[in-house]
Amino acid sequence: MRKIKFLALKEIRHILRDPRSLTIAVLIPILMTLLYGYAINLDIKNIKLAVMDFDRSSESRELINRFYNSGYFAPADEAAVLLAPEEVLRRGQAKAVLTVRYGFSASLVNNESFTLGLMIDGADANTASAAASYSEVILMQYLADRLPPGYDMPGINLSQVVRYNPDMKSSHFFVPGLIAVILMMISALLTSITIAREKETGTMEQLLTAPVKPIQIIAGKVIPYIGLALFDGLLVWAFAVFHFGVPMTGSCLLLLFFGVIYVIAALSLGILISALVRTQQLAMMAALVVTMLPSVMLSGFIFEIKNMPLILQGISYIIPARYFILIIRGIMLKGSGIAVLWPQAAALVLLTMVLLGIAIKKFKLKIG
Amino acid sequence: MDRAVVTEKLTRRFGNFTAVDKIDLAVEYGEIFGFLGANGAGKTTAIRMLCGLLLPSEGTGRVNGFDINSQYEKIKLSIGYMSQKFSLYADLTGRQNLEFYGTIYRLPRRELKDRIEELKESLSLSEFIDRQTGPLPVGWRQRVALAAAVIHRPRIVFLDEPTGGVDPVFRRRFWELLYQLADAGTTLFVTTHYMDEAEFCRRISIMHRGRIIEMGPPLDIVNKYGEKDLQETFIKLIREKERDAQNQVSGS
Amino acid sequence: MRTVLALVKKEFIQVLRDHNMLRLIFLMPLIQLLILGYAINIDVKEIDTAVYDYDQSRLSRDYVRSFAAGDYFIPEKPDDIELMDLEQGFTTNRYRAALIIPEDFSENIENGKRAEVAMVFDGTNANSAGIAMGYSGLVTQQFALRESGYKPSVEMRRKILYNPDMESVYFMIPGIVVTLLTMLTSMATAMAIVREREMGTLEQLMVTPMSTPALILGKTIPFAILGYVEMSLALAFGIFWFNIPFVGSWTLLYALAFIYLLTTLGAGMFISTVTSTQQQAMFFAWFFMVFSLLTSGFFTPIENMPEVVQHLTLLNPQRFFMTIMRGIMMKDSGIAELYPQILALVIFSVVIFSFSWMRLSKRVK
Numbered sequence: 001m002r003k004i005k006f007l008a009l010k011e012i013r014h015i016l017r018d019p020r021s022l023t024i025a026v027l028i029p030i031l032m033t034l035l036y037g038y039a040i041n042l043d044i045k046n047i048k049l050a051v052m053d054f055d056r057s058s059e060s061r062e063l064i065n066r067f068y069n070s071g072y073f074a075p076a077d078e079a080a081v082l083l084a085p086e087e088v089l090r091r092g093q094a095k096a097v098l099t100v101r102y103g104f105s106a107s108l109v110n111n112e113s114f115t116l117g118l119m120i121d122g123a124d125a126n127t128a129s130a131a132a133s134y135s136e137v138i139l140m141q142y143l144a145d146r147l148p149p150g151y152d153m154p155g156i157n158l159s160q161v162v163r164y165n166p167d168m169k170s171s172h173f174f175v176p177g178l179i180a181v182i183l184m185m186i187s188a189l190l191t192s193i194t195i196a197r198e199k200e201t202g203t204m205e206q207l208l209t210a211p212v213k214p215i216q217i218i219a220g221k222v223i224p225y226i227g228l229a230l231f232d233g234l235l236v237w238a239f240a241v242f243h244f245g246v247p248m249t250g251s252c253l254l255l256l257f258f259g260v261i262y263v264i265a266a267l268s269l270g271i272l273i274s275a276l277v278r279t280q281q282l283a284m285m286a287a288l289v290v291t292m293l294p295s296v297m298l299s300g301f302i303f304e305i306k307n308m309p310l311i312l313q314g315i316s317y318i319i320p321a322r323y324f325i326l327i328i329r330g331i332m333l334k335g336s337g338i339a340v341l342w343p344q345a346a347a348l349v350l351l352t353m354v355l356l357g358i359a360i361k362k363f364k365l366k367i368g
Numbered sequence: 369m370d371r372a373v374v375t376e377k378l379t380r381r382f383g384n385f386t387a388v389d390k391i392d393l394a395v396e397y398g399e400i401f402g403f404l405g406a407n408g409a410g411k412t413t414a415i416r417m418l419c420g421l422l423l424p425s426e427g428t429g430r431v432n433g434f435d436i437n438s439q440y441e442k443i444k445l446s447i448g449y450m451s452q453k454f455s456l457y458a459d460l461t462g463r464q465n466l467e468f469y470g471t472i473y474r475l476p477r478r479e480l481k482d483r484i485e486e487l488k489e490s491l492s493l494s495e496f497i498d499r500q501t502g503p504l505p506v507g508w509r510q511r512v513a514l515a516a517a518v519i520h521r522p523r524i525v526f527l528d529e530p531t532g533g534v535d536p537v538f539r540r541r542f543w544e545l546l547y548q549l550a551d552a553g554t555t556l557f558v559t560t561h562y563m564d565e566a567e568f569c570r571r572i573s574i575m576h577r578g579r580i581i582e583m584g585p586p587l588d589i590v591n592k593y594g595e596k597d598l599q600e601t602f603i604k605l606i607r608e609k610e611r612d613a614q615n616q617v618s619g620s
Numbered sequence: 621m622r623t624v625l626a627l628v629k630k631e632f633i634q635v636l637r638d639h640n641m642l643r644l645i646f647l648m649p650l651i652q653l654l655i656l657g658y659a660i661n662i663d664v665k666e667i668d669t670a671v672y673d674y675d676q677s678r679l680s681r682d683y684v685r686s687f688a689a690g691d692y693f694i695p696e697k698p699d700d701i702e703l704m705d706l707e708q709g710f711t712t713n714r715y716r717a718a719l720i721i722p723e724d725f726s727e728n729i730e731n732g733k734r735a736e737v738a739m740v741f742d743g744t745n746a747n748s749a750g751i752a753m754g755y756s757g758l759v760t761q762q763f764a765l766r767e768s769g770y771k772p773s774v775e776m777r778r779k780i781l782y783n784p785d786m787e788s789v790y791f792m793i794p795g796i797v798v799t800l801l802t803m804l805t806s807m808a809t810a811m812a813i814v815r816e817r818e819m820g821t822l823e824q825l826m827v828t829p830m831s832t833p834a835l836i837l838g839k840t841i842p843f844a845i846l847g848y849v850e851m852s853l854a855l856a857f858g859i860f861w862f863n864i865p866f867v868g869s870w871t872l873l874y875a876l877a878f879i880y881l882l883t884t885l886g887a888g889m890f891i892s893t894v895t896s897t898q899q900q901a902m903f904f905a906w907f908f909m910v911f912s913l914l915t916s917g918f919f920t921p922i923e924n925m926p927e928v929v930q931h932l933t934l935l936n937p938q939r940f941f942m943t944i945m946r947g948i949m950m951k952d953s954g955i956a957e958l959y960p961q962i963l964a965l966v967i968f969s970v971v972i973f974s975f976s977w978m979r980l981s982k983r984v985k
Contacts (some may be wrong), residue, residue, distance in 0.1 A: 024903055035914055041924045042662050042747040048923075068672045089781055092947070107773060115777045122783030123950040125791045126662055127921060132778055132786075137758045138972050143772040144765050152769035154679075155734035158760045160753050163710060165743030213772040240811045284902050291646060302919070304748075330711060333744050340711040419827050455824035459637040460630065471626035472828045500637075618750045 007220020011194070018081040025190075029182045029232045033239050036178050037133050037171040040302070044130040050076035050094035054083070057105035061144050069100065071176070072134040085119040094264065096120045096131045108146065164247075164333045167258060172247075175240040177301040177327045179233050180321045181292075184266045188291040191270030192283040195221060218363060222267050229263045240332075249335030261352050265320040266291070268355035275362040295321040320355075323348040370395045372524050372555040373418060373434075375429035380413050380422065388429060389578035397523070397572075400546065400556045402566040402586070405575030406606055412561050414575070415526055418557070420444050432523055445473070448517035448525035452532060455513065458502030462493060462512040465501060466519055473520035480519075482588040487515040491545055505537035514545065522556040531562065543568055563599040574602065576609045621696065627838025631812065635842065641664040645793040645808075645846055649800045649854050656796050657789055657862055660919075665691045670709055670718040673821055677726035679767075682736075686763045687719065689706045692755045695719065706740065716742045718751055729767075782950045783865075794945040795918040800854050801877070802912065804886050804936055805847040805960040809888030809903035811838050813980070814901045816893075832981045840885045848874070849882050868948035872955070876944050876962060882969035889976035912938040937968040 016022070041109035049067060053060050062142045076094035083099035087288050107114035118135055147153050164173045240246040268367045269291050279282045297303065298312055299321035305313055323344040329343075330336035338345065373395040375425045380388040395401045405411045416422040418431050420440030429436040432446045463484060470480040488494050490510050494497040496609050501509055509529060517525055525544075531539045543565060550556055557568065565570050566586060582589050582605065587599050595601040636642070669687065673680050687693045701709045718740045727802040728735040739756050741749045764770070783790045816822040816839075825835060829894040858864045887908060895901040915922075915929065917936040922930055933939050947953030947961075955962065 023905075028907055035911065039914055039925050040920055042920055043750055043924060044921065046923055060859045082644070086781065092943075092949055104774070104985070111773050113773045113775075115775055117779070118776050119779045119781060122786055123791060123946055124921065125788040127784055128780055130782065132780070133754070133758070135776060135778075137754065137761070139774070139776055140758070140761050141764065143774060144761060147768060147770055151768045151770040153764050153770070154729040156683075156729075156760050156764055157734050158757060159736065159737050159738045160703065160756065161738065161740045162743040162749055162753075163740055165746055165749070165901045168743060168746040168750055172743075173747070191863045219950040284650070284899060285643065288906065289651060293652065293655065297655055303659055303661055304663075304667065307663055309658050312655070312659055316926040326713065329744055332715075334711045336711040340708065408653060421823070421826055440831060447827075449824070449827040451820065451824055451827075453820040455819070455821045457630065457634065457821060458819070459634050463629070464633060468626050468630050469828070472623050472825075472830050474622075474829070 002339045003216050004015060005222070007217065007366050008223045010223055011224040012227075014194075015228065025186065025228055025232060026235070028260055029186075029236055030239065031359040032182065033175060033178060033236050036174045036278075037240075037244050040174055041170050043170070044127055045072055046074040047072060047127055047131050047134075048076045048094040049073040049131075050085075050088050050097045052097065052099045054102045055100050058103040060100045061106055063100070063104075063139075064098070066138050066142055067135070070134065070138055072130070072138075084087075085117070089119060089121045092121075093125065094121075095127055096135070098135070113149065127269055132358075169244070171240075171244040172333060173329075175236070175244055175303070176332050177299075177325045179236050179240070179294055180299070180324045181231050181301060181324060181329060182236055182263070183229050183263055183324075184291055184295045184321055187225055187263050188270040188273070189284065189287045190228070190275040191222060191225050191267050191289045192277070194225075195271065195274035195283075215360065218360070220273065224265060225270075226260070226263055229266070230259065233259055233263075246332060250337060252329035252339065255328060256346065258272075258324065258331075260319055261348055262324040265348065265352035265355050268352065268359040272355065272359040272362055275359065294319045298322070300325050301306035317347075318351065320348060320351055323351070330363045370397065370433060371395060371430075371523075372399075373401075373429070373431050373557065376427055378414070378417060378427035378429050379425050380410075380417060381425045386578050388417070388424075389392055391575070391578075391580045393429075393479075393573065393580070393583075395555065396555060397555050398550065398553055399486075399570040400550050400558065400568065402569035402572035402574070403557060403559045404566055404572055404602065405559075409575040410578040411575055412528060415528055415557075415559065418443075418447060419447060419526055446522055448520070448522040450513050450525070450527045450530050451516040452529045454586075456501045456516065459500055461500055462504075463496040465512060465516055469516045470519045475520055482520075483519060487519065490548065491515050507541075509533050510534060510538070510542060511545070514542070518549065518554070522554070524557060525549070525558065527558045529559050529561065531565065532561065539565070561604060563597070567598050570606070575604060576606060577613065579604060581609060621834060623834045624841070625961055627830075627834065628841050631838065631842040635846070643961070645804060645850055646853070649804075650776070650857065652800065653793070653796055653854060657793060657858075660749070660792050661788060663788075664748045664755075667693050667717050667748075667752050668715045669693045669695045670701065670706065670715040671695045671721075672718065673697070674702050674719045675721050675725040677729075679726040679729060680721050682767075683721065683725075683760075683763055684719070686759050687756075687764075688774045689759075692752070693717070698954060702797060710740075710742050713742075715953045716748070717756075719756075749925050753779065777962050789862050790950060791946070792918075793862055793864050794949050795916075795942055796943050797854045797858065798880075798916075798938060798942050799909070799913050801847055801880075802853045803909045805881055805884040806851050806888040806908060807902060808846065809840055809885050809897070810891035810901040811898045811907050812843070813889065813892035814895055814898050817896075818898060832960040836889070836977060836980055840889065843888070844878075844881050844885060848877065850971065852875060860871070864949070866949050867951075868952040869954065873945065873948045876948075876965070877960075878935065878942040879962070879965045879969045880944075883965070886969070886972035886976040890972075893976070893979045907940070912936050915939065916942050916944060934964075937965060940968075942963045944966050964983075 017026070052068070053064060053066050067216055068075060076088070085099060088094050088097050097119045104114060116139070120128045120131050144153060162168060241248050270287065273286045273290060274283050277286055294315065295301070298305070298316045299319050300307070301321065305316050305322070326344045327348070332339050371394055373393055375391060375393040377390040377392065378388060379386065379390050391414065392409055403411055403415070413422065417424050417436060418429065420436060420443045424437065431443045434442045434446070436443065444476055457468070460468070466484050466487070467480065470483065475483060488497055491514065493511060493515060496504055496508050501512055514530070517527070531542055536543070539562070546556055560566060569586060571585050572589070573580050575581070590601050593601045593604060595604055626672055671684055673684060684695055687695045698715070699707060703720065706718055709718070720738045722736060725735045725737065741752055743749045780786060888905065891901055891904045891908065895904055915933045915936050917933070922933050922939065925933070944958050944960050949956055
């Protein structure tokens with residue numbers, strides 16, 4: 001036990017002495033939190049819309065106003081109106097162009113068929129489909145409000161309530177997930193590199209000649225990083241709660257408990273990678289591809305797993321982050337407890353045990 | 369007559385610390401000069417100034433007739449350098465390393481090819497010249513590194529502890545190669561820890577705490593202090609100087 | 621100069637012998653392209669919705685059915701979860717929305733009064749929730765209009781340029797290509813320079829008559845070339861596997877890529893001056909890449925970011941090259957359309973490259 005403590009202290013000293021490691025460990029998570037909290041916003045609003053109104057009636061003006069007042073569309077530059085729609089889009093002066101031909105108001109009065117033209121820049125697919133949907137809604141609302149006499153439209157009041165995130169802040173969605181990503185980053189990335197570095201510089205061999213058991217070496221290497229990872233996790237969590245106002249509805253203890261398990265899973269991955277790999281460079285690359293990339297892309301952090309091709313969905317089942325993200329969002333935003341989260345909890349614990357087992361076995365093989 | 373290396377009160381300071389303290393060196397063309405001293409005595413700093421890697425804080429020097437303060441680029445063209453780490457590219461073969469350095473030293477293609485063949489013969493590199501240098505045993509790597517240092521036939525070659533960590537058989541062989549070079553007219557400026565190697569040199573100098581405390585033929589120095597051999601002389605000298613330094617500090 | 625060529629040749633030999641580097645250049649991009657190309661999606665669809673229809677009339681059933689049309693919602697009557705326990709349906713992530721129709725729904729409508737309906741949304745993913753809310757409003761509106769029997773004479777004719785099927789892959793792949801290019805050139809350059817320093821060969825080179833400019837060029841040119849190789853491979857993959865269009869000028873793209881490369885190589889050079897080991901260089905390059913990725917308009921449009929951040933993105937060369945790449949690939953944009961971005965890139969490349977050059981020169985002396 002003493003040996004482990006000694007090894008762990010040595011590792012801590014290593015970390016503290018290197019200002020760059022500290023930067024990575026502290027500064028980067030904070031910067032990432034700020035970035036993800038503020039910059040990432042998938043809502044699409046203020047789409048630049050250029051309008052060519054050849055009807056110039058009060059009806060056309062009202063329709064156009066509805067477009068701009070909806071908050072979804074914003075006016076394009078004045079000059080855009082002078083060009084043909086294709087040209088406007090080509091030059092990027094607007095993302096969509098609405099053309100109201102002469103005869104719009106007349107068609108409304110006489111109930112004649114009429115088409116409005118909407119040309120959308122499809123290069124940005126997400127904005128394009130948003131523009132298409134929004135414009136449909138706005139037009140429909142406009143027409144519904146001008147229901148001719150003799151038609152009865154049922155009046156339906158749709159009240160909409162948003163649970164768990166009434167202000168609809170995207171930070172509430174991303175920042176808890178970010179904690180999972182950062183924990184993975186610190187644990188897997190840093191451990192795999194440290195162990196690889198030790199092997200490269202030959203100090204691993206040195207350690208092995210000492211009367212120390214392999215498992216003590218691993219423990220000594222790994223414990224400081226558990227501490228560091230938890231510290232970082234706590235830092236980002238505090239940021240989330242106190243700066244971004246993410247609610248903490250559930251149990252802190254439960255979150256901490258699963259946090260530790262998750263960190264152990266991540267560390268096991270790190271150890272596994274370093275056991276299979278010869279150089280630091282390779283360790284880092286492998287860690288990036290095997291841990292970070294899936295944890296960011298395939299874990300539900302940003303993108304919905306349900307919408308992905310089946311293969312990727314299958315892969316997501318063995319990514320620890322997938323479960324932890326559900327757990328942390330559940331605990332923080334919904335106040336969920338074990339009763340509700342037990343499937344994810346069980347999966348996480350199982351996955352962690354498997355990873356840890358494989359990691360230790362591979363490590364022993366490598367040096368034994 | 370022109371000297372290969374000559375310095376006058378050459379000094380280099382790093383902040384408050386004086387690494388090289390007003391040294392006066394003189395090395396003749398064609399001789400093997402041994403540059404000795406304890407660790408941290410300032411040998412590496414001195415060599416770096418002579419090679420144009422570092423500018424002196426004070427003093428002057430000429431290497432191959434070029435001023436080390438103002439003509440260091442010319443110096444680089446005319447000298448060879450073999451560092452402690454043998455600075456070869458591990459994942460390149462010996463030949464590729466030689467081609468690389470040869471091109472950097474501006475050897476024309478045809479001449480470079482011939483030169484490599486020549487070195488292959490004279491330094492016995494055939495067995496491993498086309499293997500990657502990284503996995504080679506130290507002794508062989510050392511020979512390739514030497515070839516790279518002399519590829520452009522420099523008049524002076526600086527060797528910074530070229531035989532560190534090599535077994536005695538290889539060391540002897542290496543020195544035989546060095547003698548070959550010297551016989552052909554190359555001046556060799558060698559740093560070493562091995563006193564038996566120092567005895568191979570025509571003249572040596574001993575540095576201590578930035579100063580040169582002795583310079584001349586090894587035999588003369590040994591006789592001067594009456595010890596058994598150069599090793600004992602060296603140890604005695606260093607111990608003496610250390611004591612003097614301590615006494616100075618404690619002011620007795 | 622022959623010296624530079626010798627350096628470039630040496631660097632290539634080293635790279636080709638270095639299996640890790642090869643994996644970085646060829647394998648990683650492939651994997652990333654595949655994963656990113658398929659994983660990235662921000663569609664909101666198939667929202668499991670718990671329906672509590674207490675009216676059970678023709679009207680209410682039609683209303684529920686209108687939610688099922690299109691694939692936004694999947695309405696179903698929950699067998700095991702009472703309205704009172706709806707919370708549980710949300711916390712177990714079984715449902716993401718709930719529709720509650722009171723028993724007086726059809727009665728009110730038939731009597732010409734306004735009917736009340738309620739929907740509850742899981743707001744965890746604010747973006748999805750917002751979109752779902754929008755859809756639910758649309759569905760309700762459409763239902764009401766249909767019920768009135770009124771068939772509006774005005775309709776919208778939509779035309780989508782450049783990407784008629786609105787494939788998000790077309791949008792993503794160019795972005796991914798730019799990202800890969802950025803990552804390779806900055807990371808590999810930084811590591812190559814630092815490796816030389818770590819191994820001690822840098823000092824050896826200093827003793828030779830090699831000039832500092834020759835050294836720097838020798839270190840950056842190989843990665844510029846590799847950058848082009850990777851970009852070409854990634855584009856080829858995107859075109860043949862994902863069927864993305866390329867309607868613009870290849871020459872223009874490659875020419876502008878050169879200017880962009882100057883900024884990333886410069887970044888790599890800069891990183892090599894602030895790190896001392898290859899591992900650190902890799903880390904810093906990785907983070908530099910992540911930050912520039914997120915603020916480049918890749919995932920989320922820059923227009924959606926807070927004002928402050930939008931201004932910050934103007935400092936990110938990747939943002940401009942993204943626009944250029946997308947413009948050339950999808951819209952056949954030329955210099956006339958892209959000159960603001962080109963100008964910005966030129967300024968950045970000159971500034972970054974010369975600054976990094978000077979820094980590196982000083983360090984190397």
